[in-house]
Amino acid sequence: MSNLVEIHGLEVEATTDSGRRVAIIKGVDFAIAPGEIVALIGESGSGKTTIALTLLGYTRPGCRITGGSVAIDGHDMVALPEAERARLRGREISYVPQSAAAAFNPSQRIMDQVIEITAIHGTMPRAAAEAKAVELFAALSLPSPETIGARYPHQVSGGQLQRLSAAMALIADPKLVIFDEPTTALDVTTQIEVLRAFKSVMKRGRMAGVYVSHDLAVVAQIADRIVVLKGGQVQEIGSTEQILTAPAHPYTAELLAAFKPPARVPAAPAPAGEAKPVPVLELDAVSAGYGKVGADGQPLILAVRSVGFTLERGRNLGVIGESGCGKSTLARTIAGMIAPASGTIRFDGKLLAPLAKDRSREALRKLQIVFQSADTALNPARSIEDILGRPLTFYHGLGGKARDARIERLLDLVHLPKTLKHRLPAELSGGQKQRINLARALAADPELVLCDEITSALDTVVAAAIIELLKELQRELGLSYLFISHDLNTVQAICDEVAVMYHGEKVEQLPAGDVGSRAGHPYSRLLMSSVPKLDPRWLDSLERDPELVAAFAKR
Template sequence: MTPVLSVRDLSVTFDTGEGPVQALHDISLDLAAGETVAVVGQSGSGKSTLASCVNRLLADNGRITAGAITLGEQDITRAPESTMTAIRGRRIGLVPQDPMTNLNPVMTVGAQITEALEVHGLASGQDARERAIDLLGQAGIDRPAARFRQYPHEFSGGMRQRVLIAIALACRPEVLLADEPTSALDVTVQRLVLDQMAELTAELGTGVLLITHDLALAAERADRVIVMHRGWVVESGDAATIIASPQHDYTERLLAAAPAMSDVKVIPTADDESAERPETLLEVSGAVRRYRIRGQREHLHAVDGIDLSIPKGRTVAIVGESGSGKSTAARLALRLERADAGTIRYRGTDLASLRGKDLLAYRRAIQPVFQNPYASLDPRYTIGQVIDEPLRVHRIGDAASRRKAVADLLDRVDLPAAYAHRRPHELSGGQRQRVAIARALALDPELVVMDEAVSALDVLVQEQILELMVDLQRDRGLSYLFISHDLAVVHLVAHHVYVMKAGKIVEHGDPDTVFRSPQHPYTQQLVAAVPRPHEQAS
């Protein structure tokens, strides 16, 4: 039987200022109709380059130097752009990783889905609208008819990712390239979306090439797994077999680094359990944040009367599905937004009362690390300038002392001092996130707000970042507000966890207790949805 996609002996080279760099070495794979093949590996392993080759969207400085790519019986290795334009979207669907840069900010999400249908002549007018609304619902968007008229900035990150999935599925393609499709999604929505993908595969015989750094996800969802490292395939085979008995040491490292709910916690604990309770740095009481929904009279309560506290030297986590209010709570804590009701106090002072120098002092004491290191670093700045910027803004030290501070901060996050002269695009995703942490530490804050700061990182880099967080907490007494949809990671690093749903806190407590004996049905649903590759292999 002819595979829907065949890659044979594929090699790719990129031309750089330092000469040609080979990114892929003799890659071969077959994807059958209705089959899901997962390609796993850390950042820089060549996973996304492989996906770009299949869709013929390599960067301008990249070229296929050997091998062939066949779609059905059609060789598309060097097909003209006009041919590929007709194939992309119609025969090969793509779910890219970053929803912020892949949705048009000036078009409604509904218009972007109907556009995909209309461009390929599959539907138009009212029929396209109805199909688009149906696709939004299938992708897990609540009230799809109302959401159809909204713009991407009115959606949460996870909801934007679901829109991309709806667009990719609109034309019912033969091959679906899913490049880290659920890295921004909580486990319950991830399951819903992937279940929907599985239904499409079963109904239409669509082959799914799943590009992911999440080995747990690959083990749960893929028929076969291909492990890539530095552009080479180092291991491939049946998913259950690879998880149960990895043959390559790199695969063993990936498995060992993947956090599991059963892992031993890594957070620092007090030496003396009888020691006094730490003081409270930040206290949120009855906080409410409402947003007006376009075209409707009612307001959306993104945060609806929540209470939480963050003690000094502790990690407090908020978990919940996309749109639950986690990131809004983080923005309120950072005073990037103001609460419509309730109070937020820092060391007893109401944030709403802060002005001038007092507000500037608060900005210095609490620092953010956001999810996307691509978007949070200015591409025009060198790494040294990125880290130096908060010192300049707060007029700390002279040029010489700031240069030394930058070197010290780079060392603290385990990056070479020479990186100060590089720009963000010259670093990997994990390195960029280390830079973001270094920038957050520049002002010696008491509290760092980490909003999905490790969700887009592969497990090996994620492990390094989490270890760095714990070391800094142990050495400097840092407090963290850790926003995440990854329950296994939260279990590892958090002292206390709050579970949010629809703007409300439905359960909170010690992570061991909350995750092992969840009381609320929603928490039970979250815990049940966590992939467990090690259990599957046993």
């Protein structure tokens, strides 16, 4: 059987702001058979998405294909005129983006957008397209397949919108589908359903696929073969089973080792008879939300409901749960960005003012927050030196040589070279930006750092390095962390205890290693059972308790 896709000697270069040309894809070769799903894996900057986009005959602004061929069913996407490439897009080859929310027009109904490609290419009448869309909605396990197309994008959940973006890609029966990190932003329980739906529809339609991801466990469930990339070059190609069980290249072994970081070694308990220190953080029946406050004193949308816990100094607490469970709202409430509707927050035994603007400079200094997206948290117009220097001046009054020396010390703490201080955030990698994000919090000399999904956008190797850095900083600086995440492996790697949230409430709090145990809360068991394993048979053999799934379906 001849291959559907054949890539030979692919080379892509990018032009820097200074006009210098840099090779980013360097002589890549691989093929895809009809009906086969091939995964492209590797750390950020390895070239995964760049290669996938060349299958559409497309490169990002500032990039261009400089060599090689990309043939799909005999059509060379590099050599074809743009009009011919446009004719193939959507019909022969289609694309499922990472962010479905960004792919949909908020002002148009879902059905109109899903079937639009059939009108563009004139493949079928509208009535037939709508009927086919409903069939796809059912095949992708979407609720109310006959009527969901009448809704607008904001009226469905993130997981549903991701499946709808797949329906948009599949409506014209393409021979090849590109999946670009389509489950990265989804929580684990939603991810399972989306992966199952993708896999079922692809097999039923005998479609080939390219699955771009940095999550090996997700790749293990859907790919037949894996292409391992680093620095724009292929390191290894093999069957999914071979790559996961007997990797031939040291870099592949490194990716596998980073999949599950080693668990944190708990802090030693205080000697018997010694006075128990004052907790660094105490929450008592804290509720918070958004919107206009009603006569009952509660906001219109209550996202956190009567949450309480105690965090001892030098220890770490993880907060996990599905998207929308209130994790980030809780972090923002503690940070003083949102005033609690009720309840109290104590820091070092002292009552904290509800809002940051009313807290003392010393209280602000001791409690810092690191946000999920360094891209939006760092001012793109300021140099790294300015970004790190501002809190040094604000909290410590440092200037001149003392400020410069402290900036270099902060960069050293997060394992970045001193020369980076003159760069802008856009000139750094994702992992470097997140380290700067962390260094800015450390500039205040805090006692507690709130980490809000700080590894969720990072690839496996970089995320593991950030976790090890957090552990090292804790040993060196005596920090405590409140770690918000939907990545259960990451939380167990750094936290002593884990609080599980569901629908705004804390349903249980246990030692990290006990979360999901038979004696624990049913929702915790459902969460832990949904974490993918490095086993290609895991998804097909997964049998979750249907009563648990039904009981904790999103309200």
